[in-house]
Amino acid sequence: MGRPSEVRVRVPASSANLGPGFDSLGLALALYDDVVVSTTSSGVSVEVTGEGAAQVPCDETHLVVRAMHHAFATFGEEPPGLRLQCANAIPHSRGLGSSAAAAVAGAVAACVLTGRDVALEQDALLQVTAGMEGHADNAAASLLGGFVIAWETPGNTAARFHAVRRDVHAGIAPVALVAGVESSTKTTRGLLPEVVPLADAAFTGSRTALSVLAFTTAPELLMAATEDRLHQGYRRPAYPESADLVDALRASGVPATISGAGPTVLALTSDGTLPAGVDTTGFAVLPLPVDTVGAQVEIG
CATH class of the missing domain: 3.30.70.890 (GHMP kinase, C-terminal domain)
Incomplete structure (x- = not known):
């Protein structure tokens, strides 16, 4: 797979805990943030519309950009410049996993821009995104979809976070x-x-x-x-x-x-x-x- 110059990533919202499953259960929901990332010759530019547009930073400190930096450190050489266009539908600070969705969007975009296959890099993507969150329930749900069971192996720096995905019953x-x-x-x-x-x-x-x-x-x-x-x-x-x-x-x-x-x-x-x-x-x-x-x- 070559290195593309532009990628669009669509990431679902998530609900974590689901009652008793504190930091361990998550559910992906059909409400989405869309991020388009293009490589440029220098610098970082961020445009945000929708949820959080008036509150989030539009520079290197933007969460999607920070996730991309973390992921580039894992996947390969970082482009000289980046342009992000973020269209957000997931409400911020409401318990629907907006920060995890942003981390997943950035990490997945970086994975693609380095020529990697997202399907083959899901474990590495989980380490990057859950590492930023401190727990894997929201990140795993946004990354994998469906119902997820997540857990952590403290002290294992190579594979600290884990998750398995299951289909949700059609009656829910x-x-x-x-x-x-x-x-x-x-x-x-x-x-x-x-x-x-x-x-x-x-x-x-x-x-x-x-x-x-x-x-x-x-x-x-x-x-x-x-x-x-x-x-x-x-x-x-x-x-x-x-x-x-x-x-x-x-x-x-x-x-x-x-x-x-x-x-x-x-x-x-x-x-x-x-x-x-x-x-x-x-x-x-x-x-x-x-x-x-x-x-x-x-x-x-």
Whole structure:
């Protein structure tokens, strides 16, 4: 494969944790950021439209650019200059994996521009993108699509992060309820205790295992499988309205969780609709099918 001068990468949003699977379970959702990267003779230019256009930097510190630098260090020689055009649809700081999507977009673009085959470099791409995130759940979902189980091998610098992908049962139709306010992952992680009761750890571990079955073959188990005692309760002060909405949806028979670090809520419906009696004031209701392919590449 030669070295192209332009590549377009389309990367899906993701929802992490899915209730009990803290830093280990992720789901790719059909909401996309598109990045077109062209090689130039010098410098870096970044154009951003859509979500975050007024907030993100348009220079070397842009997250996609930083991911590209990390990936070039892995895959090969960096071009003398880069031009990025980013069209963002994934809301920022809402718990839908916008930072992981940006990291995946940059790493995949760099992989292609160095003449590598993305399909053959997925493990290396996961190391780059999860390394920037500190965990692999969102990055793996955006990279691979579908439902992912991610884990870490501390101390293994060559292959620290791992993930496996599974198809999602056709009877699951996610709906994202996107809050109008932002949430900081750093802030919400700061609310978590250093130690949890053994009973809560055992409870959450059983639900995480059950989630793998529920998402792939037995969606009727999703209500039990999305129960959590590890993180959502401790984080409730950071997003009380979202936590109340999760409670209301579950009381109405819809398995629901906080999406990632919040404040978006993920409802796991069977048909993409919500019960009529649930008050969603303050939330944008977005039916989002599962993305089944992950990052997509088009070479210009």
